[in-house]
Amino acid sequence: MTRKALLGGASAAIIAALAAGVGLADIRTGDSLVINGEIEIITETAPPEHLAGVFNTIYSGWVFRTDETRAMQADDFDNPGMLYVEQGIEAFNTAMGTEGNSCASCHENPESLADVRSTYPQWDEAHGEVQTVEMQVLECQTERMGVAEPYGYDSQQMRNMVALIASVGRGQLVNVAMDGPASEAWELGREIYYTQYGQMELSCAQCHENNYGNLIRADHLSQGQINGFPTYRLKNANIVSVHGRFRGCIRDTRGEPYAIGSPEFVALELYVASRGNGLTVEGPAVRN
Amino acid sequence: MTQTRRQFVGSGLAVAAAFFGLPHIASAAQLDEAIAAFTGGSDMANDGITLIAPEIAENGNTVPIEVDAPGAAAIMLLAAGNPNADVCTFNFGPAAGSHLAATRIRLAGEQDVIAIARMPDGTFKQARQTVRVTIGGCGG
């Protein structure tokens, strides 16, 4: 037997251990999440058209968590992710760069950006590429504000700002466009989603499409939806970006991850976001 | 010298333990000391105090805990399996509206969480619950 076959056999065994098929037996569905008693979150709904036949229902990652973790997201005071949103608000109102402008100089208040999170990544005509919220923030900093040292793509400051932008869009229906000029990136993202990576030879789909609800060690696999990002993870005691999570997943396959902010991860983000069309923005969500 | 795979893995673990300094887990003696410092070795009743902790915590970093001991002067929280068993002590003042308090604590693995209430008359009550801590599937 070749080494490759041995490894392949091992990963097949792992998947078998996960048990074939979807197991929602010990996941309690049907609960509703209302944040602060006013923001209604859609945690389960019919899948978007492109996933017809793949899922009967798409679920927010919230559904896969324990009562304690779920409750932390239901009230902004209990949600530690909101601490980072507050830091984002401070940065939003602070002048940066040679033009002497703050985010508020153009955007007035964060609420004016309520439609952003639900529609990104999206095609940017001027730059001829699909852009994430992070790329849009960087564009503002470098092209309009004259910031010499813009935020790192996955820096704390960037995650704070993106968490702020997500927070004001909570409850909005995720609705990213996958057609027209965005279709090329979407197709690339789709291809990456179904490609097996690393020594474990695992694709996104093997865990999050074929085995959601099943246990991976002592943890329930979710559908891998990203409508709750940036997400406060109990594990990190901090907010985590979409690309940071992608990197972690690929690393766990014992593969070499794409770079954060790379065209591959942007494409994957667009595709995965489109799998959540119909759910609502939750960032900063609380997850384990 | 030949070495079995098991010996090799074992020695690797020992080296790793020495290198990373695996957390020192509280000895039973340290737990007993912490309790004795609070109770002076008094007997403890097992009623009149409620400890609410999840049976299964999704992550040991942030485990919500609630204690309620009507009439208590103070409530001490302990985590029997942590490097240091002491977690915190709530001392209730005259303006307290109840003798309930909630917080979030760290648990280094499955262990007993213990709450001990000191009553104004110098008696003590205790409650204890085992909390299992989930080992996540993904380090990502």
Place this chain on the structure above:
Amino acid sequence: MAENVVPRVRVPRDASAGESVSVRTLISHPMESGARRGSDGNLIPRSIINRFTCEFNGEMVIDVTIEPSVSTNPYFQFDAVVNETGTFAFTWYDDDGSVYTDTADITVA
């Protein structure tokens, strides 16, 4: 020294005399336990909030002694009885000697 330490408190705006009201507090703080090692292999020195107090009109509501087993961003919830209109005073004590404070007013009808 801990950075971005910001206290947050939540109490009801009003209450009736003698009512017991729920108080929630949260402070952003890493609560470095002193048991972790940094990338250089050396222990990261302990840096925690070691005490938290809440008073109402000068009277103690709760006084908490805190050890490293309390989570990052320490969170406390408790009840206070309010007999008159007044002010809650919250104080957090840091290992490094810093003291953080916040207040909240409540109207008693």
